[in-house]
Amino acid sequence: MAEITLVQAVTLALAHAMAEDPSVLVLGEDVGADGGVFRATDGLLARFGCDRVFDTPLAEAAIAGLSIGLAAQGFHPVAEIQFTGFIYPAIDQLVNHASRLRTRTRGRLTCPMVLRSPCGGGVRAPEHHSESPEAMFAHVPGLRVVVPSSPRRAYGLLLAAIRDPDPVVFLEPTRLYRASREDVSDDGAGLPLDRCFVLREGRDATLVAWGGMVREAIAAADRLAQEGVSAEVIDVATLKPLDAETILASVGKTGRCIIAQEAPLAGGFAAEIAARVAERCLMSLLAPIERVAGFDTVMPLPRLEHLYLPDNARIAAAVRRAMAYA
Amino acid sequence: MAEITLVQAVTLALAHAMAEDPSVLVLGEDVGADGGVFRATDGLLARFGCDRVFDTPLAEAAIAGLSIGLAAQGFHPVAEIQFTGFIYPAIDQLVNHASRLRTRTRGRLTCPMVLRSPCGGGVRAPEHHSESPEAMFAHVPGLRVVVPSSPRRAYGLLLAAIRDPDPVVFLEPTRLYRASREDVSDDGAGLPLDRCFVLREGRDATLVAWGGMVREAIAAADRLAQEGVSAEVIDVATLKPLDAETILASVGKTGRCIIAQEAPLAGGFAAEIAARVAERCLMSLLAPIERVAGFDTVMPLPRLEHLYLPDNARIAAAVRRAMAYA
């Protein structure tokens, strides 16, 4: 048992999966000797060799396409896209092939692959290095979309993703990579890929978040606690398939729902959660649903990034509005 | 003034725009001599010549990229992606470049381009020819997303899209291409790109739809009228930027909101509309919001397509649920 960061938990899970299953492969740009630009694959080449870890040429569409061919042949490729800003060329392969191979062939061929990619802002990264496109993937039938928010959940969810018989898009918030440490025992225990995690129980409001926004939601809950407002905090973790039950049960209890997302507001995944709540919890709502999100603008370059990213202050303000509503 | 189909209205608008502005170009696969696989560009090559109409090699990413280069140089390219099932390789260019050129350069370079593509199902087309990915584009800051649903609106909206100083994704429902005719006068009048259209006034429920679902919504309203239920029908037309006011005003009046979309439910654009209503109309809602959508499955091949596509019966059933709610 060791105190490790989220990125180290990713490495730990990758190593565990590779050790337990020889069909698990790691591929991507600079995942070998360099160990990945964030060191997520550090040491894997040395430990598992060049028949398990592949530095690919610079070609994202092919990285996804290669993985599909490998997966159809029974391997479990775990491919890395260096940043989500560069994942777009892979979308065609994910939408037209990875997500449908099982359906198209009525189960004859399947696609057990994981596409990992660092996502989100908050680290003053260069242009195109701070995007949050999870909603695009969560709209694609046949894909699972997972966004971890703590070392332990990153470990368990990534193991589950790798063991899953279907394609998984696994988005890792760069701002959380080294933000905190947690005891993670390398016990090989996976976490369910169809469950939200209730991180904190509360009576008055339900804060729903994922990825980089989870920490902000917790911080907001702390603030609110001092104001006598008891907020429940839910980490969605797996956006698709969505565990609506857990969220609906919570909102049914608290009567207030505040959803935080880093991505632009319009068409973001917070809308899907708001819609489910509006469809199923209408009569338990004591106040309008609130979405706290990025603006419908291009992510600003680092100097103004802080004005764009939702933070615990904006989340807390939304909760106060909900509390004040009558 | 002539009775023409939606696809003919598209051609009419293209011809009008090319005649009024020499900087308007048409490019894409088979848009020249063949006039496009749906004949949307029929006659343009003959009339405007090979310096205005370009048959490109088979390369969607390059079609989008070429258009960006042309647009930055002051041309107004109108590019065709042969089917939305093949638009995915162009997403990288749209997200990372077309949508941000203005922002990135603080207005020094801009990207006045239109990417047209036939979308949606209902015509028993081959695999990958029936997709509805509009939500993916509506989530991208800096893009406009337009889906016409009648010959007249197709004409006016396409003209406005071509004249717009920013990039527009223009999705044309194939099932409507030849479904009906309408008098369209070639008067060059554009329609606003930030307005929903109230197609029918009603008291009891608001039916919100776009593209291929608009006809189904109207048919549902007809059915319901016979049952004494008065349904208002709104064609969203421009998904981004969304004219929420018109929808909210209607729901404020009727108290019931039923949103129909052809795309898979999860993360579809109906969720965004439901979220806006839930945020702003909570207290006027007499019944939970209902979304009538495609399933979260891959679009079936033609033999089962009819079971997948939402129809007026499913929409009417949702309205009845809303009316029965208490």
Next chain:
Amino acid sequence: MHGDSGYSRCLGPDGRLVGPLPESARDAETLTGLYRAMMRTRGFDAKAVALQRTGRLGTFASSLGQEAVPVGVASAMRAEDVLLPSFREHGAQLWRGVTPLELLLYWGGDERGSNFAGPRQDFPVCVPVGSHAPHAAGVALAFKLRRERCVAVAVFGDGATSKGDVAEALNIAGVWQLPALFVVTNNQWAISVPRRRQSAAETLAQKAVAAGIPGDQVDGNDVIAVRQATLLALERARSGGGASLIEALTYRLADHTTADDASRYRDDAEVSRHWPEEPLLRLRAYLSEAGYWTKRDEDRLLAETAAEMDAAASAYLDTKPQPPESIFDYTFARLPTDLAEQRAAALAAASPTAG
């Protein structure tokens, strides 16, 4: 065969040998087998087009005039190799054991057509042009990692060579020396775009140069040459020699698909000029000349093929559609809760009792 120039041909359009037959194709049985397979492909195409014209099949892409490419390629492959076809390779799929019924089901809009009993590892038809090329690299990497002496064979058209996916796949197959073969069926047209407007590359075989792999041209209307070129490429790949590319020069005698009207963009005269070069004609001429094939053989084959395709057509037309739940049951290995709800609702709606 004179293949030094990077272009190979055995049989001229007139059915005369332009060089010695390769060992692989000297016996009457092999040669007549190739001929039968091409005839069967043409018979299937004809039946499929007929069904479409009468509204009983979806949009269909005929391979009329190109039969030598899929048949030549497939005849050189081993059962354990993997084929990754585009949408015009029925000839190869049929050779490898996909049945006419399964093909009709696919083109008729029934997913079961891609769950064929035959070559279980083969990929289904790929509609997004060129997007299967990277899959071939992946399959080839799988073979290499398992040290199996198998080859992944992707087939696509001249238009596909303009797609980035194809360039990326060729490059990776080259740098990783993967056991993959990329076959470009250059039928001179990509819908309405002629070969010369698709690329300024002198030959499409030269797309291989950018990937550092061998690339050769072959007369795609000469099934013997296609087969021989494929055998050599597969042998090279099996023995660790890595990937290669073959450009098979042929001609699309039919419309692009049943939804296309080629007269809008190409001269009938051009098409007529190419008819004399079509692949069955020349092999039939050679076989008759050699005494391997008689009028009686021909008549019997025509009758057999017609019977097979008629039987497949009626079996297809008699096939009940899949149950509604099939829409849901292959989305994931395990049905997620929210999808289960959608499934239940759909079944309720679809059940006869429902309004």
Next chain:
Amino acid sequence: MHGDSGYSRCLGPDGRLVGPLPESARDAETLTGLYRAMMRTRGFDAKAVALQRTGRLGTFASSLGQEAVPVGVASAMRAEDVLLPSFREHGAQLWRGVTPLELLLYWGGDERGSNFAGPRQDFPVCVPVGSHAPHAAGVALAFKLRRERCVAVAVFGDGATSKGDVAEALNIAGVWQLPALFVVTNNQWAISVPRRRQSAAETLAQKAVAAGIPGDQVDGNDVIAVRQATLLALERARSGGGASLIEALTYRLADHTTADDASRYRDDAEVSRHWPEEPLLRLRAYLSEAGYWTKRDEDRLLAETAAEMDAAASAYLDTKPQPPESIFDYTFARLPTDLAEQRAAALAAASPTAG
């Protein structure tokens, strides 16, 4: 210069001529101008790295050792041509009139840095590797349609040649004979991936073969050869000869970026071996030998450059951030209603009075 082989060089690493100087680069003024520009580029890189190391600039990509490529290319371009750079072409941007301040603003995370006063039509830095290649084809098509004798010049690295976008762009530029030049700065590494693991292509110049356009190699550490090769390619393009590709062979002496630690994946010994070949050394040697450049010139230039970069740095550090509304005001030409609401909320929150 001996360029017949498709590889050209004028100056050897030792500063000796390996062939006659091209007419374009015989006078002292031209030669010292090129030298000054490379020194200025190196001076900018040094300042930017220093600012990053002290936490006052974002992640930065130095062009140390590659200066001859951007400077040689830009020096051959006309003002009215359009440059489409990647993220390592400061040398070219500076030559074309982008100021050190503007570059620092960009790398410091301020969009105003891409709104440079200089070459208004030039594209901003392109971070998604290779994705600007199709833009160059579009710009070139614009020139062709307007019958302007201008050329679009895209510069990218060895790694970029593996991207589908680049292959698609080269192919279109080739088949449409567009006035475009694609410059591959082959610095032997794509982060940790060495050139030989990027592609099996014999040379990256051969990527041109797949597009049917001319492709040549040039010594990328010889600014005279780079300039001359570019002049020829631009002249060809201007006179309707269409697109071409140049592979400039150089070496990345620095880490990939300030966020990279190259010692994880490459030998310092390898880096040391390449230092003697770097571009400034050889030109300085030649200039001194020819009597065009003295110790005093060198000292003065160093002082000038240092002063210019210091001034740019303090101007950069004194630049106030943009106002919050700038986040919104360039998303569309006209601010949509819902975005206006977000803008208002954001301004309220950002205003000092707000909690």
